[in-house]
Amino acid sequence: MQMEKHSEIFNEIDDIVHPKSVAIVGDSPKGRLYWLKSIVESGFKGTIYPVNPNVDSALGLKFYKSLLDVPGDVDLVIVRVPAAVVPDVVKESVAKKAKAVVVFSSGFSEKDEEGAELEKKLVQIVKGTRTRIIGPNCMGIYCPESKISFRPDTSTEPGPVGFISQSGGHAINFSIAGRAIGFRFSKVFSYGNACDLDSSDFLEYLAEDEKTKVIGMYIEGTKNGERLVRALKKAAETKPVVVWKGGRSEAGARAAASHTGSLAGSTEIWNAVFKQTGVVPVRGFEELLDTISVFVFCPSTTSRNVGLVSISGGSSVSNTDFCVEEGLNVPELSQEIKDRIGEFVQKMGTSVKNPLDLAGSYNYPGVLENVLGIVGEDRRIGSIILEVQVHYTSLIEKLNGTPVSSIIYGGMLEGCKKVRDESNKPVLVILPRTHYEKELARVRKLFINEGFPIFPSVSSAARALHKAIQYYEQKRVRESY
Amino acid sequence: MQMEKHSEIFNEIDDIVHPKSVAIVGDSPKGRLYWLKSIVESGFKGTIYPVNPNVDSALGLKFYKSLLDVPGDVDLVIVRVPAAVVPDVVKESVAKKAKAVVVFSSGFSEKDEEGAELEKKLVQIVKGTRTRIIGPNCMGIYCPESKISFRPDTSTEPGPVGFISQSGGHAINFSIAGRAIGFRFSKVFSYGNACDLDSSDFLEYLAEDEKTKVIGMYIEGTKNGERLVRALKKAAETKPVVVWKGGRSEAGARAAASHTGSLAGSTEIWNAVFKQTGVVPVRGFEELLDTISVFVFCPSTTSRNVGLVSISGGSSVSNTDFCVEEGLNVPELSQEIKDRIGEFVQKMGTSVKNPLDLAGSYNYPGVLENVLGIVGEDRRIGSIILEVQVHYTSLIEKLNGTPVSSIIYGGMLEGCKKVRDESNKPVLVILPRTHYEKELARVRKLFINEGFPIFPSVSSAARALHKAIQYYEQKRVRESY
Numbered sequence: 001m002q003m004e005k006h007s008e009i010f011n012e013i014d015d016i017v018h019p020k021s022v023a024i025v026g027d028s029p030k031g032r033l034y035w036l037k038s039i040v041e042s043g044f045k046g047t048i049y050p051v052n053p054n055v056d057s058a059l060g061l062k063f064y065k066s067l068l069d070v071p072g073d074v075d076l077v078i079v080r081v082p083a084a085v086v087p088d089v090v091k092e093s094v095a096k097k098a099k100a101v102v103v104f105s106s107g108f109s110e111k112d113e114e115g116a117e118l119e120k121k122l123v124q125i126v127k128g129t130r131t132r133i134i135g136p137n138c139m140g141i142y143c144p145e146s147k148i149s150f151r152p153d154t155s156t157e158p159g160p161v162g163f164i165s166q167s168g169g170h171a172i173n174f175s176i177a178g179r180a181i182g183f184r185f186s187k188v189f190s191y192g193n194a195c196d197l198d199s200s201d202f203l204e205y206l207a208e209d210e211k212t213k214v215i216g217m218y219i220e221g222t223k224n225g226e227r228l229v230r231a232l233k234k235a236a237e238t239k240p241v242v243v244w245k246g247g248r249s250e251a252g253a254r255a256a257a258s259h260t261g262s263l264a265g266s267t268e269i270w271n272a273v274f275k276q277t278g279v280v281p282v283r284g285f286e287e288l289l290d291t292i293s294v295f296v297f298c299p300s301t302t303s304r305n306v307g308l309v310s311i312s313g314g315s316s317v318s319n320t321d322f323c324v325e326e327g328l329n330v331p332e333l334s335q336e337i338k339d340r341i342g343e344f345v346q347k348m349g350t351s352v353k354n355p356l357d358l359a360g361s362y363n364y365p366g367v368l369e370n371v372l373g374i375v376g377e378d379r380r381i382g383s384i385i386l387e388v389q390v391h392y393t394s395l396i397e398k399l400n401g402t403p404v405s406s407i408i409y410g411g412m413l414e415g416c417k418k419v420r421d422e423s424n425k426p427v428l429v430i431l432p433r434t435h436y437e438k439e440l441a442r443v444r445k446l447f448i449n450e451g452f453p454i455f456p457s458v459s460s461a462a463r464a465l466h467k468a469i470q471y472y473e474q475k476r477v478r479e480s481y
Numbered sequence: 482m483q484m485e486k487h488s489e490i491f492n493e494i495d496d497i498v499h500p501k502s503v504a505i506v507g508d509s510p511k512g513r514l515y516w517l518k519s520i521v522e523s524g525f526k527g528t529i530y531p532v533n534p535n536v537d538s539a540l541g542l543k544f545y546k547s548l549l550d551v552p553g554d555v556d557l558v559i560v561r562v563p564a565a566v567v568p569d570v571v572k573e574s575v576a577k578k579a580k581a582v583v584v585f586s587s588g589f590s591e592k593d594e595e596g597a598e599l600e601k602k603l604v605q606i607v608k609g610t611r612t613r614i615i616g617p618n619c620m621g622i623y624c625p626e627s628k629i630s631f632r633p634d635t636s637t638e639p640g641p642v643g644f645i646s647q648s649g650g651h652a653i654n655f656s657i658a659g660r661a662i663g664f665r666f667s668k669v670f671s672y673g674n675a676c677d678l679d680s681s682d683f684l685e686y687l688a689e690d691e692k693t694k695v696i697g698m699y700i701e702g703t704k705n706g707e708r709l710v711r712a713l714k715k716a717a718e719t720k721p722v723v724v725w726k727g728g729r730s731e732a733g734a735r736a737a738a739s740h741t742g743s744l745a746g747s748t749e750i751w752n753a754v755f756k757q758t759g760v761v762p763v764r765g766f767e768e769l770l771d772t773i774s775v776f777v778f779c780p781s782t783t784s785r786n787v788g789l790v791s792i793s794g795g796s797s798v799s800n801t802d803f804c805v806e807e808g809l810n811v812p813e814l815s816q817e818i819k820d821r822i823g824e825f826v827q828k829m830g831t832s833v834k835n836p837l838d839l840a841g842s843y844n845y846p847g848v849l850e851n852v853l854g855i856v857g858e859d860r861r862i863g864s865i866i867l868e869v870q871v872h873y874t875s876l877i878e879k880l881n882g883t884p885v886s887s888i889i890y891g892g893m894l895e896g897c898k899k900v901r902d903e904s905n906k907p908v909l910v911i912l913p914r915t916h917y918e919k920e921l922a923r924v925r926k927l928f929i930n931e932g933f934p935i936f937p938s939v940s941s942a943a944r945a946l947h948k949a950i951q952y953y954e955q956k957r958v959r960e961s962y
Contacts, residue, residue, distance in 0.1 A: 032877070032880040032881065033880070034880065037880060082829075083829075106829055106830040107829050107830070110794075111829075137830075151876065152876070152879070152880070153872070153875075153876060153879070165795070166795070167793060167794060167795020167796075167798070168793065168794075168795065169791075169792065169793020169794060169795040169796050169870075170793070170795040170796070170799070172793075172872070172873075173793075173795075173796075173870060173872075173913065173915075176872045176915050176916055176917075177913060177914040177915055177916070179916045180914055180915060180916035180918065181914070218795065218799075220795075220798060244799070246795065246798040246799045246802060247798050247799075247802065248802045248806070249801060249802045249804075249805035249806060250805070251801045251804075251805050251810070251811045252798050252799065252801040252802035252805060255794075255797050255798045255801045255811075255832070255836050255838075256798045258794075258832045258834070258838075259794035259795065259797060259798050259832070259838065260794070283806075283940075284799060284802075284803060284938065284940055285799065285913065285938065286937070286938050286940070289914070310650075311650065312648065312649065312650020312651070312653075312654075313591075313648060313649075313650060313736075313739075313740035313741070314646070314647070314648020314649065314650040314651040314654075314699065314701075314727060314740065315648075315650050315651070315654075316736050316740060317648070317701060317727040317728050317733050317736045317737045317740050318651075318699075318725070318727045318728075318733065318765060318766065320730060320732045320733040320736045321727060321728065321729045321730045321733040321765075322765060323730075323732075324730035324731070324732050324733060325729070325730060325764075329732070330732045330736075348563075348564075348587055348588050348592075349587040349588070349618075351736070351739050351740070353739070355736050357736075357739075357740065389650075389654060391634070391653070391654075391657045392653075394634075395632065395633070395634060396513070398633070398634065399513040399514070399515065399518060399633070400513060432654065432658060432766065433658040433661055433662070433770070434654075434657050434658055434661060435657055435658070435660045435661035436657075437661065437922055441918055441922075456767070456937060457765065457766065457767050459764075459765055459767070
């Protein structure tokens, strides 16, 4: 068996995210022991060294007066002390031969000139040493594989999604909201002001990381544009890279300057970079979640032809609009397929051409299981978008007075699985708003547990699907050279 | 006091939506008694006459063999019999001097030539009589004031939102999803193929109806474009009219033809109509809900200047982008206001210029109550967008081990009320996805119960707000002539 040779930066960061010991400097009960609880409750199996001269013990752990008092080796240091004290802690981390220091503290280049000077000092301290800095002004690392996290409530189960975020808030929001729609993560990095390790380093790492199948990214700016372009290009050659650029507007760029001290750069330049590197650009948080959903939960496709399934004619019409406006097609099904579907669907008030308006047949046990499977077999169709309006099924249950919904959703799920697993085509499930909120939550979980992507509207699903199609097309073109 | 004189069509439709008696023809236990249950469970206080020769009684109500057997007057007839039998029922309705027949049955012009002929027959039957037809191929009327509905699970509480929909599905979805975000309805009309009463009639009615403060509309096409233009213009002069056009794409237009038999018309023509008439165009269901939310729950404004409040710097940056890209501004607050806010907010890691990144201060009891109120007082600011990420507050509660969330959300609500009720400015509340789903539902209800509009993302809120601003600007220009 041939050993894969990894780059130096890969090995360096891979060591950082798999620490044997973590020191947390500056946590206190007044600060809610945020970091200590995050590491403890994430189930970290290595040694934890809390450091704070004013605390004796908490959570059953002894606190050390200083990092230098810690008896054993320290691989990773997380720092939450006032900005002015951070240089001392970084010096001690270097003395302890720590692999990295996550500087959570803010008050650096994002604040003022003085803070910028302080930040330069940090860089000088680690220069020429084997200690790297993540931050300052960041949340650092979430790696469920090694049970470390920047929150005590992230999933402890590892998975294929990698995320790199200049914003700590977005790193948290993505980890938490992503968890709600079924994402599991390989590594999430929040890197803030990026005084040492920058987006390009994390990109190169995740590109080489076999555990990471898709990379998401939130970026405001970078100090080394050329290197970022190379890193984006290289990463996009190996796996999908979905990039959300913050600070596109002038006012947003001003906000970025006081957020991470970033020079946001012009939108034109960034758009050119996205095009040239083959990454998938998205405009915001919702698009980021939706687009990564397609990459994570769907087989790849380059077909723009969608089979649209819903319960109502009005939805059929407007869902077709959304698909077409996002660059997809809704072609008529082949005669053979229409005939086969016709056997399961009532004649009156329905339409089985595509879009499929199933009306009353939608909630008839067995119909969707068969219809979805048959549509999936049509060679003209590359993927299926299924709109699930739970209030119709809930009403049937209410009117019948018998629990039919488990049969109906069970059949729906079987149909979706046929399309995905037998026809190897994407199935995108739409769950629009309704006042049957509990039922909506229940049905959402049903689909998420079976690994289907969930979207709030056909329009958002169609946009995400089209972005994935464009990525796979470019990939095919690249690979045909 | 001067009596307002209403138009003939107003009086006609107002009589139809306030029936003293309703006959339901063709309902049966096999059809789940859908219509009978809808009327009964909506709490209709008048007389209900179920008609079906094959049923003796159900729900404690006697069934009649034919409409002509009904002893008393019949104001409104709802028909669910096979298409071929509908003409006979309409004839009987005319004989009973019914004010209107809602034809739920499909199989008319949306189906084929034969169906189109049958539909013409219906029109001939009522011609010259005082009986009007709604439909065929429609859901008819939902009017909580008179306790009639096309669903047994719509809210029975009346309110300011009127809706006109060519699609029965969208009429249902809007009534159900709107209810979930706090809408209450004056009248909702689903009119399907519009063989007799058309969108223009319902528009003229809702324009004159004092109970209706804002009109939503889903339309696929019309047989009388000139009259629709006049009706849209007149309605938009009296109140906001938010219009969603289905069948914009070629494939969508084809679907519309098999849905309601509509000729969808070109997008260019429709766009010109929207511009010329001063209505507010929206692209889909989500935009419809969001835009109507602003009209229903916010004071009017023509200021594009938004105060953006969130817990994180990353959100501040990207939320600013969304606002600017939707046509709004995020101006820096005045020095006086910034100074006043500074008294409540920690210095480190926050930014109070606008966008406001409150970081840890966000969840400090009392902070948001004061900060929101003060931002609302800034004369440079026309409205506030508040992003509520429940997972931060939930985590504070978890870390503290004490129930602080009621204090935090209570303060937030007080702050929002100050802005809306004392400064008379819109407050838009954003509740993004999270895996704290129960808490999200709870917090959503808190804000909805206090009459605040809820949005899934800043981008959707900003778009809706901008659409409302454009409407109010046009209105001001019109009124200044």
